[in-house]
Amino acid sequence: MNFSLHGRALLLALLLTSGAAFAADGAPETTPAATTSAQPVQRPGHAGIASANFLATNAGFEVLAKGGNAFDAAVAVASTLSVVEPESSGIGGGFMATLHIAKGNRNVFIDARETAPMAVNPQDYLNPDGTPNRDTALKGPLSAGIPGEPAGLALLAKRYGRLPLSVSLAPAIRIARDGFKPDPRLLASIKGEQKDLERWPASAAKFLPGGQPPVAGEVWRDPDQARTWELIAAKGDAGFYHGEVAQKLVDAVRAAGGNWTLQDLANYRAKERTPITVDYQGYRIVTAPPPSSGGVAIAEILNILRGYDLAKMDPAHRVHIIVEAMRRAFRDHNDYLGDPDFVKMPLDMLLSPFYADGLRQSILPDQATPSSMLPHGPAHDPGMHTTHFSIIDKDGNMVGITSTVNYILGSTFVAKGTGVLLNDEMDDFALVPNKPNVYGLLGSKANAPVGGKRMLSSMSPSIVIGKDRSAVIGSPGGSTIITQVLEGILHFVDGQSARQIVADKRYHHQFLPDQVYVEDGVFDAATSDALRKMGYTLKPREAWGFMNVVTWDHRTNTLDAASDPRRPSGLGKVE
Known part of the structure; x- marks a missing residue:
């Protein structure tokens, strides 16, 4: 494979998005402080x-x-x-919050990250x-x-x-x-x-x-x-x-x-910041901006995936495409992102569909892309x-x-x-x-650490808003937060319930170390064999977050709340 493709895609995106201005919170200056969405005017009547x-x-x-x-x-x-x-x-400690305010149909992000x-x-x-x-x-x-x-x-x-x-x-x-x-x-x-x-x-x-x-x-x-x-x-x-x-x-x-x-x-x-929004298959995803890296990575991955019909792929090739999108987003995570009050980030580039087009061209249909273009770090368990x-x-x-x-x-x-x-x-x-x-x-x-600066985070609280269904999705998990939330969004778009989403088996790739972390049972034997033949190293791991999801079906005006079954202490409740 010609690894200069990544550099070419980067150069193409820079040319296509040059001249963009950035506000103090890292968002383009033309972006309003709170975004609006296509959420139907409706009240569930319960919580x-x-x-x-x-x-x-x-x-x-x-x-x-x-x-x-x-x-x-x-x-x-x-x-x-x-x-x-x-x-x-x-x-x-600290937190990050993604909010949808029904009155006024607004989306807001609160950054309570430590400094x-x-x-x-x-x-x-x-x-x-x-x-x-x-x-x-x-x-x-x-x-x-x-x-x-x-x-x-x-x-x-x-x-x-x-x-x-x-x-x-x-x-x-x-x-x-x-x-x-x-x-x-x-x-x-x-x-x-x-x-x-x-x-x-x-x-x-x-x-x-x-x-x-x-x-x-x-x-x-x-x-x-x-x-x-x-x-x-x-x-x-x-x-x-x-x-x-x-x-x-x-x-x-x-x-x-x-x-x-x-x-x-x-x-x-x-601080209040402008949330990141990205459209995917008829849904508006509202997610975390820097100093979270999660929303940028999720949006970048979804922009790459928009160029594929995942539903028509066999399981191995579907995973291959998703993992390659993860790989590219985590590379950019490492290189560009930080506290928007201290560093200028090329967010217009990273969130651009043109940039995603360039990255997509570097994905081979049947072969993993080695991450050797970046220096290796020792393997740590997320x-x-x-x-x-x-x-x-x-x-x-x-x-x-x-x-x-x-x-x-x-x-x-x-x-x-x-x-x-x-x-x-x-x-x-x-x-x-x-x-x-x-x-x-x-x-x-x-x-890098500077007095008063916020450290980068993977926290990715996300709201998915659609004509027929909406959801609030998030999980702990260190660097796997990003991929867990991504997979939850994809499962929701595929029509799964809250209980199905929190129970789904999970996998993760973060560029370095160059391996796919897998939960026991996430792939069948045939899919695992096919992925290995494509060049992937699969590494089993046991701990997989604690996802908590609430969904809203606008057609029936019903809510569903579910807590991850991996741990018995959680509770998803509707009343």
């Missing part, structure tokens, strides 16, 4: 919520019953997940020999970015909710104060991270009461986190970023060798330590939120007196250019 924990789903319905809308319910679900699923998300502290020093993440220091990047206060979740939830409630934070946060406060019985996944996470939790006194006090992990059936309480949420309920995000909580956070971080300041917290802002939930309310408002503390139990560092488990999102920067992070993803200087 659907799917989340990773039944307590969080029920908290959302509790707030809906008090007169809240989907956005109030989202505050309740996210804050409750902070209490009951801290291994995946929480008050010390680097102003005193960030890349040398802190290097060993003496110049290799990445995985410990400082993943454990302790140096691994933590400035949290975005409190500011993002406050913004969501103020601009789009109906209820005060005191009502929407009440379930999380009650559960943290009165206690709950941890599910097996949280128990296993605490046990697995016990040695690191023991490094920090406040972490041990929270997660290892009496010096040991909690056991099944035991009620676990988090009064410090309850108090922090109470201050946010009373004061809004000022209850976190100013005053006693801010002082405790900074004191704890600096005492343990970190570099946060009160000004870092005071300067944090959640992780699953994030969470996603989907909501549609009775008025047709829709919200998908993907929230994270990054790796399992984040940094494992709890700030004394706050109950706040800090994230380890600094590892999502390209701390060492062209060296892989914990998920095996490479990065360039576009994603």
Whole structure:
């Protein structure tokens, strides 16, 4: 194969899209702040919520019953997940949210991604020999970015909710104060991270009461986190970023060798951005813009796939085409994307159908394209330590939120007196250019750490809007988030129900390492053999996200909510 085809396609796209201007958030200047869609004017009359924990789903319905809308319910679900699923998300992390506001038929994106502290020093993440220091990047206060979740939830409630934070946060406060019985996944996470939790006194006090992990059936309480949420309920995000909580956070971080300041917290802002939209087979997909890489990659893949009739292909060739589209999108992910407030990205090029046409020409019909055109990184198993939930309310408002503390139990560092488990999102920067992070993803200087900058993310909360059916789709999964959401969208377009979508077997390719991760049973023997003959290396893996989906059939005006059956703690519910 002539590998210069990629360069030719890139040059062609640059010529075709040259002269495009970009706004501060990376969108073309002509793009409005909130996009509109072809969503029919219709009300379901009932609501659907799917989340990773039944307590969080029920908290959302509790707030809906008090007169809240989907956005109030989202505050309740996210804050409750902070209490009951801290291994995946929480008050010390951040989130990205894709919203459809029924009144006015608008789509909005909220960026509550964490930021680097102003005193960030890349040398802190290097060993003496110049290799990445995985410990400082993943454990302790140096691994933590400035949290975005409190500011993002406050913004969501103020601009789009109906209820005060005191009502929407009440379930999380009650559960943290009165206690709950941890599910097996949280128990296993605490046990697995016990040695690191023991490094920090406040972490041990929270997660290892009496010096040991909690056991099944035991009620676990988090009064410090309850108090922090109470201050946010009373004061809004000022209850976190100013005053006693801010002082405790900074004191704890600096005492343990970190570099946060009160000004870092005071300067944090959640932001509204223009969502990325792409049309595919009669559906409008509304998804995440940078600093998420997910929406750009999903749109690029769908633009490539528009040139094929996947329904007429045999299973092996269908997978071949989809994987090759994944491969090309992840290459661009590594090269171009970062925080739109700090770097200029060629989004017009990457989202252009002309660029997709050029990439499509480089795909051979019966042969895999080796990824050897890029430097190789060691194989890392993509992780699953994030969470996603989907909501549609009775008025047709829709919200998908993907929230994270990054790796399992984040940094494992709890700030004394706050109950706040800090994230380890600094590892999502390209701390060492062209060296892989914990998920095996490479990065360039576009994603280099700078004070106040947001690190690149794979979070891809997406809304699919069609004449007959709509859906809210998302999943955790590190770098596999992008391909899981893509496959969910393709299955939805093919007519599958929410329950079918969350149960579907999955596969993933991210350019490097050059292999296809596969879930057991995703391909039959004949398809696997055919893919190997095309040049693919198939690598089995066990963990495949925690997808949560809500669908809306406009023809029957019914909702369907489903949580991933791979884990028993989730709940998809309609009422």
